[in-house]
Amino acid sequence: MVRRILSLRAGRLAAGILSAIALLAIFGPLLAPDNPLGSSSKTLAGPSGQHWLGTDYLGRDVFSRLLDGSRDSVVGAVEVALVALVVGVIPGLLSVYLGRVFEWTSLRLADTLISLPFLVFAVAVTALLGNGITQAMLVVGVLVSPVFFRVSRAATLAVARSQYVEVALISGASVNWIVRRHVWVKVLPAVAVALAQTMGVGFIVVSSLSFLGIGVQPPAPTWGGLLASDLNYLHYQPWAPVAPSVLIMATVWGCNLLADAIRDVSGETGRALINTRKAQANGLGAKRIPVEGRV
Amino acid sequence: MVSTAAYAPQFVSSRHAIAAIRVRRAAGRTLITVARSIGIFVPVFIVATFVTFALRAVSGLSPARIQLGEEATPAAVHRIEGTWGLNRPFLAQYWSWFTNILHGNLGRSWSNGVNVSQLIGDGLTVSLSVATLALVIGIVFGFGLGTLAALRRTTWIDRVITAVLTVFAVTPPFVVGIVLVEVFAVSLRWFPSGGFVPFGAGAGPWFEHLLLPALALSFDTVAVVARQLRAGLIGAYQENYVTGAVVRGLSPRRIFFRHVLRNGAGPALAALGLQFPALIGGSVVTEWIFGLQGFGRFANDAAQAGDVPSVQGVLVVSIVLVVTFNLIVNVVLGRVTPASQRGV
Numbered sequence: 001m002v003r004r005i006l007s008l009r010a011g012r013l014a015a016g017i018l019s020a021i022a023l024l025a026i027f028g029p030l031l032a033p034d035n036p037l038g039s040s041s042k043t044l045a046g047p048s049g050q051h052w053l054g055t056d057y058l059g060r061d062v063f064s065r066l067l068d069g070s071r072d073s074v075v076g077a078v079e080v081a082l083v084a085l086v087v088g089v090i091p092g093l094l095s096v097y098l099g100r101v102f103e104w105t106s107l108r109l110a111d112t113l114i115s116l117p118f119l120v121f122a123v124a125v126t127a128l129l130g131n132g133i134t135q136a137m138l139v140v141g142v143l144v145s146p147v148f149f150r151v152s153r154a155a156t157l158a159v160a161r162s163q164y165v166e167v168a169l170i171s172g173a174s175v176n177w178i179v180r181r182h183v184w185v186k187v188l189p190a191v192a193v194a195l196a197q198t199m200g201v202g203f204i205v206v207s208s209l210s211f212l213g214i215g216v217q218p219p220a221p222t223w224g225g226l227l228a229s230d231l232n233y234l235h236y237q238p239w240a241p242v243a244p245s246v247l248i249m250a251t252v253w254g255c256n257l258l259a260d261a262i263r264d265v266s267g268e269t270g271r272a273l274i275n276t277r278k279a280q281a282n283g284l285g286a287k288r289i290p291v292e293g294r295v
Numbered sequence: 296m297v298s299t300a301a302y303a304p305q306f307v308s309s310r311h312a313i314a315a316i317r318v319r320r321a322a323g324r325t326l327i328t329v330a331r332s333i334g335i336f337v338p339v340f341i342v343a344t345f346v347t348f349a350l351r352a353v354s355g356l357s358p359a360r361i362q363l364g365e366e367a368t369p370a371a372v373h374r375i376e377g378t379w380g381l382n383r384p385f386l387a388q389y390w391s392w393f394t395n396i397l398h399g400n401l402g403r404s405w406s407n408g409v410n411v412s413q414l415i416g417d418g419l420t421v422s423l424s425v426a427t428l429a430l431v432i433g434i435v436f437g438f439g440l441g442t443l444a445a446l447r448r449t450t451w452i453d454r455v456i457t458a459v460l461t462v463f464a465v466t467p468p469f470v471v472g473i474v475l476v477e478v479f480a481v482s483l484r485w486f487p488s489g490g491f492v493p494f495g496a497g498a499g500p501w502f503e504h505l506l507l508p509a510l511a512l513s514f515d516t517v518a519v520v521a522r523q524l525r526a527g528l529i530g531a532y533q534e535n536y537v538t539g540a541v542v543r544g545l546s547p548r549r550i551f552f553r554h555v556l557r558n559g560a561g562p563a564l565a566a567l568g569l570q571f572p573a574l575i576g577g578s579v580v581t582e583w584i585f586g587l588q589g590f591g592r593f594a595n596d597a598a599q600a601g602d603v604p605s606v607q608g609v610l611v612v613s614i615v616l617v618v619t620f621n622l623i624v625n626v627v628l629g630r631v632t633p634a635s636q637r638g639v
Contacts, residue, residue, distance in 0.1 A: 108335075109342065111339050112343050114569070114572075115618055116343065116572065116610075116617070117576040119573075119575075119579050119591075120575060120579055120591065120594050120609060120613050121576075121610060121613075123594055124350070124594060124609065124610060125350065126598075127599050127601070127606075128351075200465070204467045207467060208467060208469060211469050211580060212579065227473060230473070231473060241470070245473070248467060249462075249465045253461070253465040
């Protein structure tokens with residue numbers, strides 16, 4: 001599976017970007033050349049040999065703040081995805097097997113959660129429940145969990161209705177055994193795609209929240225928080241937002257690419273047929289798309 | 296499923312009768328969609344309001360803290376909580392709050408005692424203007440780019456559009472907002488960097504103040520709609536009925552509008568329905584950047600101040616907005632692709 005993902009160009013790119021970001025998150029705070037919280041008299045300085053990305057309005061070294069903030073920014077997104085995974089997948093699987101009452105209730109709950117504008121809700125709940133990173137991640141994780149619920153439920157339903165599962169049932173297999181033997185295999189790729197996507201979404205949400213000063217409190221640096229403080233000094237430092245923006249966008253892009261690569265490899269849905277070249281590279285042998293239908 | 300009225304028995308003779316039957320069936324389908332959506336909406340609304348209301352109890356915030364500060368005597372706290380009715384049983388509080396909501400009364404703000412409905416109403420005019428404009432931009436460009444990419448698939452046009460959409464999809468609204476402010480407000484000075492002018496003061500200034508925030512919000516919608524539409528249309532072009540239509544010699548235009556667009560637009564419309572919460576949520580960030588006193592800004596300020604009734608009001612209003620929009624999308628979806636209704 002991993003090797004097949006890496007055989008795609010998108011997969012290699014995603015792996016490269018994400019491992020670079022992961023290294024940044026692990027070692028970034030140790031590598032920071034300056035104290036990310038220590039202010040100096042040189043405010044709003046341009047890039048120089050001493051301060052690679054200049055200094056901010058309090059004279060703090062931007063490069064150090066960027067490195068130091070990487071861990072909080074990345075860990076937040078991972079936490080969101082993991083919380084959503086746990087909260088979403090298990091009910092999604094169970095909703096197929098536990099009978100109609102549970103099915104109906106969980107579907108309505110998923111409907112409710114998905115109809116909440118989750119940034120508004122995340123802002124509201126996080127601020128009311130004590131402004132901390134853990135609360136923020138829990139709330140956002142629960143709010144995005146319907147994605148996992150739907151994905152795992154759809155995959156489970158598709159398997160549960162397939163003939164080989166019927167055969168297994170008729171020949172006396174327990175539901176427990178079927179889930180472990182047949183359902184997991186089908187659900188896992190779908191969940192992996194959702195996980196990669198959710199990390200991207202979670203990353204945007206987490207940096208939006210830290211942009212607003214929610215979750216991680218302002219003196220501690222995060223990528224979103226850096227952007228927020230840059231906004232007031234755009235006039236003096238028009239290049240300041242570039243570095244954090246690029247990092248945020250690269251991370252989200254990496255997650256999206258990974259999701260696409262997993263989806264292509266696991267050969268799910270009709271997507272493989274859409275990009276002919278990718279499909280041929282996968283050896284799926286997609287039929288050529290007729291082009292006569294142009295308007 | 297295409298209406299079967301065209302194949303009705305001979306006793307429906309006149310064209311008018313056939314048209315009438317079609318209209319009646321379409322209206323009936325729409326009514327069913329609306330009824331079914333309301334059937335889903337009612338439990339959703341009850342659960343969501345309950346969760347919203349429970350927030351106060353969970354958060355442990357009280358108006359006394361806002362009004363008296365940290366060093367309030369327990370007696371004073373008790374008195375103030377009594378005047379706000381917070382010493383009553385939880386379910387009784389919920390019930391009176393819920394009935395008030397149904398009458399459009401969202402209670403009063405803890406910070407300044409102003410009616411929350413009025414505060415939210417003021418903010419909503421700003422936010423809905425921005426969100427509507429963003430939605431229009433999203434629909435126009437999303438459908439335009441998606442269709443173009445699907446029709447010119449596997450050419451350089453398709454590849455360029457896909458690349459642009461990828462960039463759109465990974466850019467958070469606040470990054471777009473900052474870039475737009477920087478380019479169009481700070482450097483070029485074409486547009487004001489923030490603020491809001493009511494429509495009454497002239498359409499020109501009103502539009503100028505709205506355009507940048509709306510653009511910042513719309514990027515994500517454009518990307519999502521265009522990608523879904525491209526995938527949907529390309530998928531529809533591969534269906535056998537399209538090959539059949541080509542063989543029968545129908546014009547490409549007719550094939551596109553009759554066969555491909557109707558069958559391929561479903562996922563894009565469904566995605567559009569889910570995009571509305573994102574627009575409302577994104578307004579929190581864009582209004583902060585562009586200095587708009589809108590709904591999202593109000594939500595953020597109220598939440599950070601611990602003003603629970605305002606926050607609850609914001610959440611209830613946003614739920615209602617989202618659900619209403621979903622209802623509209625569902626009706627449209629039911630008209631365009633009736634097959635989509637089976638899964639609702």
